[in-house]
Every structure is written in C-alpha cells, then in structure tokens.
Amino acid sequence: MNAYVFPGQGAQFPGMGKDLYEKYPLAQQLFENANDILGFSITDAMFEGSADDLKETKVTQPAIFLHSVVLSKVLGDSFKPDMVAGHSLGEFSALVANGTLSFEDGLKLVAQRAQAMQKACELQPGTMAAVLGLEDAVVEHLCQEVPGVVVAANYNCPGQLVISGEVEAVNQACEKLKGAGARRALVLPVGGAFHSPLMQPAREELAAAIEATAFSTPSCPIYQNVTAMAVTDTEQIRKNLIAQLTAPVRWTQSVRQMVADGASNFIEVGPGKVLQGLVKKIDAAAEARSAEVLG
Structure with a gap:
C-alpha cells in the first residue's frame, strides 16, 4: 500500500516550487x-527570496504547504494514496491531498x-530542543521533573525526540538529559x-477558523499527529x-501504525527528504522516496 507523507516546518529552501511553476500550467494557476x-x-518569497526571507513564519x-499541495496536484493520475x-x-497538506x-x-x-502561532510566540516566549540518544520514556520522565513548562513535542524516530516549552525550563531539561x-x-x-x-x-x-471551515469525506484515511491512528x-x-x-507530533507511532495497517511504500510529497530519513529509521524494511512527476 502507498502512504503519502507531507513535510512540516524546516523543509523550506530558496527557489522552492519555481520548477513546478515554470513547467506546469496547473501549478502556475495554483500559485x-x-x-x-x-x-x-x-x-516572490519562494522563488527569489533568501533563506532568511523564508524563515518568517507567515x-x-x-x-x-503550497510546494507540497501543488506537487500532489501535478502528479495527476499517478497520485493514488x-x-x-x-x-x-x-497535516494540512495531507488533508488537501x-x-x-x-x-x-x-x-x-x-x-x-x-x-496565530506568531502571536502566541510573542505573547509567551518559548523554545524547543532536539534530544538524541535517549529512550522516549526517559525524556518524558526527566521533563516532568523540571519546574515550569517543558514537554515532549515531536516523536520523530527512535532516539530522536524534540522537547518544547519555556526557555528556562527547556535549558534546565537539556542539562538533565545530557x-x-x-x-x-x-x-x-x-x-x-x-x-x-x-x-x-x-x-x-x-479552533474558531477550523470550526467555520467545510470538511469533506476523505478519499483515504489520514494518520493524525495527535492519535497516530487512521481517521476518516x-x-x-x-x-x-x-x-x-x-x-x-507522534510521528514514530504514526509510521509504525501505517506499516501495521499495510503500508510498504512511503512517498514524500513536498520540499526536502526529512520524512524519508525518519521513515527508514522507524522501519528499515519500508521503502521511502520522493514524489516525482513523470514526463
């Protein structure tokens, strides 16, 4: 079974999407x-902007999102998740796909x-840290021992977890984890x-914006970050x-569940190759590659 996966923040690069815009009328129209x-x-920001321009959250x-969704659209009939x-x-790219x-x-x-995220950041400064080489349960336990807010935020693959919270709490957690x-x-x-x-x-x-948006019945299940289970x-x-x-973001758990439910072929749709690397670290037997437009 084919599992199509869509990257998140950090996958951006200068010039992203320009090749699609120049080659496909549908891509041009969507952009x-x-x-x-x-x-x-x-x-302008995507095709001509610097790495710093692309770092702005807005x-x-x-x-x-655009790079991923436009690519999924120009794949045409070969896109069969x-x-x-x-x-x-x-997850938003996946829900359009x-x-x-x-x-x-x-x-x-x-x-x-x-x-909304930008505003929340300005309201209460916080940060994140990557933790390598510890069991998830150890990271969770040590975060709970730190005063203030610091929690496990991204379960990326075994031995790679990102923590998130108040600046001081994250710094203290890093010292404990080391x-x-x-x-x-x-x-x-x-x-x-x-x-x-x-x-x-x-x-x-x-929440208010999501509640006001129309949702249609999906063509296939989505494995959502929050539960790591198939949802329709x-x-x-x-x-x-x-x-x-x-x-x-329960990425490790999501990939394992997709494999358990029959996924053998993971296709990353969008900029970069981060998710392919994570998939291989979660399940060495899984095939993982980038989506390519044929012809």
Missing part, C-alpha cells in the same frame, strides 16, 4: 491563486495558523514553543486538528 488568497506575493508555513500523514504543518479540505480552505487555515546520557540536547533556532501548552492562545484562535470521520479529523497545536 497565482495563492498570491491572491494571501494578499502578498508568496511566489511565509514558511504557506510556502511548504491508500493513506496519508503529515508532520505538524504537513485526500480531499478533506479544498486547496483554498487549506491555504487560508495554514495562513491563519502561522499568524546528565542522563543524551548524545545531544541542542536548543533549536525556532521562534516559539510549538506543540506545547504555550500554544494555547493559538489553538483557541485556530470528518468531525474527529476536525477535533484532532484543533488539538494538534498543543499536543505532541
């Missing part, structure tokens, strides 16, 4: 439509999500504490999408 919806030229999230999943932001959200609604929600034998506990250059309780204001703001019920998808901002 121009996106410029109109967003009210600024995202194509640009990064729509840019990655049996299941989909997305890493954090990538399986028909739950329209392109326009997906893009509007991603833009609102980016702005003391417990972590190979690395490295604070990341991010603007806030994503997938932690500090995102509650963003969650409330995005639109109301459940909606609830999980709202919960996602303050809950951890």
Whole structure:
C-alpha cells in the first residue's frame, strides 16, 4: 500500500516550487491563486527570496504547504494514496491531498495558523530542543521533573525526540538529559514553543477558523499527529486538528501504525527528504522516496 507523507516546518529552501511553476500550467494557476488568497506575493518569497526571507513564519508555513499541495496536484493520475500523514504543518497538506479540505480552505487555515502561532510566540516566549540518544520514556520522565513548562513535542524516530516549552525550563531539561546520557540536547533556532501548552492562545484562535471551515469525506484515511491512528470521520479529523497545536507530533507511532495497517511504500510529497530519513529509521524494511512527476 502507498502512504503519502507531507513535510512540516524546516523543509523550506530558496527557489522552492519555481520548477513546478515554470513547467506546469496547473501549478502556475495554483500559485497565482495563492498570491491572491494571501494578499502578498508568496511566489516572490519562494522563488527569489533568501533563506532568511523564508524563515518568517507567515511565509514558511504557506510556502511548504503550497510546494507540497501543488506537487500532489501535478502528479495527476499517478497520485493514488491508500493513506496519508503529515508532520505538524504537513497535516494540512495531507488533508488537501485526500480531499478533506479544498486547496483554498487549506491555504487560508495554514495562513491563519502561522499568524496565530506568531502571536502566541510573542505573547509567551518559548523554545524547543532536539534530544538524541535517549529512550522516549526517559525524556518524558526527566521533563516532568523540571519546574515550569517543558514537554515532549515531536516523536520523530527512535532516539530522536524534540522537547518544547519555556526557555528556562527547556535549558534546565537539556542539562538533565545530557546528565542522563543524551548524545545531544541542542536548543533549536525556532521562534516559539510549538506543540506545547504555550500554544494555547493559538489553538483557541485556530479552533474558531477550523470550526467555520467545510470538511469533506476523505478519499483515504489520514494518520493524525495527535492519535497516530487512521481517521476518516470528518468531525474527529476536525477535533484532532484543533488539538494538534498543543499536543505532541507522534510521528514514530504514526509510521509504525501505517506499516501495521499495510503500508510498504512511503512517498514524500513536498520540499526536502526529512520524512524519508525518519521513515527508514522507524522501519528499515519500508521503502521511502520522493514524489516525482513523470514526463
């Protein structure tokens, strides 16, 4: 079975999507439509902008979403997912790919999500750190011992977990984790504490937008970050999408569940190759590659 997976923040690169725009009329139409919806030229930022330009949250999230969704559209008839999943932001791309959200609604929600997250970051500064070489349960336990807010945020693959929370709490947790034998506990250059309780204001703001958006019956199950289980019920998808901002991304668990449910072929749709690497670390027997447009 084919599992199509969609990357999240951090996969962006200068010039992303330009080849699709120049080669496919459908891509050009979708990109121009996106410029109109967003009210600024995202194509300028994507095609001509620097790495710093692309780091702006209001640009990064729509840019990655657009690259992924446009690529899935130009794949045409060869795009036949049996299941989909997305890493954090990538969940929105996956929901457009399986028909739950329209392109326009997906893009509007991603833009609102980016702005809501930016506001939450300004309201309460936070950070994230990558922890390598420890069991998940050890990381969880040590985070609980630290005063303040610090939680497991991204279960990326065995031995690679990202923690998130208040700056001081994350720094203290890093010291504890190194003391417990972590190979690395490295604070990341991010603007806030994503997938932690500090995102509650963003969650409330995005919840209203998600509730007001039409959701259609998906063409195949989505394995959502919050539960790591196959979901096809639109109301459940909606609830999980709202919960996602303050809950951890259970990527390791999602990939394992997809494999258990019959996935043998993972195809990454969008910029970069991060998810393919994670899939191989989670299940060495799984095939993983980038989506390619034939012809």
